[in-house]
Amino acid sequence: MFKKIPHTFTIVFFLILMAAVLTWIVPGGSFSREVIDVNGSQREVVVNNSFHYVDSNPQTWQIFSSFFNGFVDKADIIVFILMVGGAFWILNNSKSIDVGVGAFLRKVKKLQKYKLLKSLGVDNIIFTAIILLFSVFGAVFGMSEETIAFVVIFVPLAISMGYDSIVGVCICYVAAHVGFAGAVLNPFTIGIAQGIAQVPIFSGLEYRLICWTVLTLVCIAFVLWYAHRVKKTPEKSPVYKLDSYWRDRVEAQSQEGVVYYTPKSAWIVWGFLLVVMAYYAVLYPTTEITVGGGSVVLPLLPIFSVLFLVLGFFSLRKSVHFFVLNLLFFTILYLVAGVLGYGWYVMEISALFLAMGVFSGIAVGENADGIVKLFLEGAKDIMNAALVVGLASGIIFILKDGMVIDTLLYGLTCSLASLGEVASVGVMYVFQTALNIIMPSGSAKAALTMPIMSQFADLINVSRQTAVLAFQFGDGFTNMLTPTSGVLIGCLGIAKIPYGVWVKWAWKFILALIVIGFLLILPTVFISFPDF
Secondary structure, eight states, X not given: OOSXXXXXXXXXXXXXXXXXXXXXXXXXXXXXXXXXXXXXXXXXXXXXXXXXXXXXXXXXXXXXXXXXXXXXXXXXXXXXXXXXXXXXXXXXXXXXHHHHHXXXXXXXXXXXXXXXXXXXXXXXXXXXXXXXXXXXXXXXXXXXXXXXXXXXXXXXXXXXXTOOHHHHHIIIIIHHHHHHHTOSSOIIIIIHHHHHHXXXXXXXXXXXXXXXXXXXXXXXXXXXXXXXXHHHXXXXXXXXXXTHHHHHHHHHHHHHOOOOOOOHHHHHHHHHHHHHHHHHHHHOSOXXXXXXXXXXXXXXXXHHHHHHHHHHHHHHHHOHHHHHHHHHHHHHHHHHHHHHHHOOOHHHHXXXXXXXXXXXXXXXXXXXXXHHHHXXXXXXXXXXHHHHHHHHHHHHHHHHHTTOHHHHHHHHHHHHTTSXXXXXXXXXXXXXXXXXXXXXXXXXXXXXHHHHHHHHHXXXXXXXXXXXXHHHHHHHGGXXXXXXXXXXXXXXXXXXXXXXXXXXXXXXXXXXXXXXXXXXXXXXXXXXXXXX
16 A cells, blocks of 8 residues: 555556556457447447457557547547636636535525424435436436536535535536446447347336446445545545645635625626527527437427526626526536537537636626636646546557457457356456456447457357446446546546545445446346346
8 A cells, every 4th residue: 555645647657557568468469340330320340250369569669659649539528628627717716606605505504494304414415416416417318528517516515515525526426427337328338239239229228227226326325424424524534635725715715705796797698698599599499308219309498598588687686696607507408408409529518618617707897818817727727637638548549559458358258158157247247347447438348349248148148138237337337446537537637636545535435336236237147127
């Protein structure tokens, strides 16, 4: 155990060195690949029985160029982190989040007068509701990158309520990724994996709902237990000293005092955005929300326009701070509508948050130069997290260029051939879990492994749905631990939690989830569930 936990950059660079050493030991190999149609999208998948050895390509100086390659490969996530960091810095400068947190805490205190709520714990109810919400988002539409933006909100909230930054990360990021692992209708994992395995899309819903419920309850129980422990004895938090940054910031902001006012610029922003929303409401009077295999058509944009008209007006009557919070609220609404209805990804979401930041700055009376300076300060503050994302992605490039990933996959399938059903399923699950550490992309891993694993499931006489479930859990849990996950590194960077500290705190919880995942897979080997 380290007496002093190394810097995140140091840890990731040593992992790159280990990956490079592996390319000197493992022989080069490759599967042939073909492009097939999966749920209307073209996917490159592995051809069965096509493995062949190739010349090895040991990595040397590439350990230095991998950072460049990783930066290019994860450019979308890196830019997203920088844009969100800059946008929220502008928003934070308005003191609106502080006003919102203060108003929220005052309402929480008022709820303590109700005996039932007090006995259950108002904080427990709030955290449970937030975790449930983000877990649903992860399970239904695969929320992942979007959680980076919410860490900026929930970490200061958790600190203000007397908890630590880990609690703030858990109630949004961890909750969403537990839901992601226990996916019910996630198109990025379940949809692709089932399509490649040639089973009905989003079939087996009943048992997957059971799995999601179990995993989410475990997450809620663990987070509430940890939060209670930290609230009772703050010094037990592994980030107690590190959180001095957040505590000092919250304390300084609370002591500054708030002057409630509404400048003309805020009314102008309200009027301008109302016209823009009305224009798009006319252009897109209905929105088709697609969830899993079904869809529903709703007049979302017209509804949003009317809500913004009413809520914006009354928030401006109170103060510009509440109007800026209103902008944040509608940013989240449009984010959900954009992801579910229009196929938005990080580019559109980045633009949405940037617009929120710019209009927040204008609303409080900042000039153009002031907004630019604030944005640059925010981007500078989050730069470390963005750089680590690029560095961590370099691990994958070393292994891919070294031609060792396919060899490891082939070796696994050969070793599974002589095992029984339970042992084979267990090894399949362990391999998917381990592979996720170096390849956190669910869609890429599905294309690599599912053509082989689905065929192997037939050979050992287990359902292909079991192979999909093993992939699903294997893809989800270690996302919260692997340094190659840009989302994890981005969230930790924003929360100011060093990667080593996070691993030291989280590994037992992740291990428990992995064990529970295996126990949830086992019944599918012996019991015939609907559509399994």
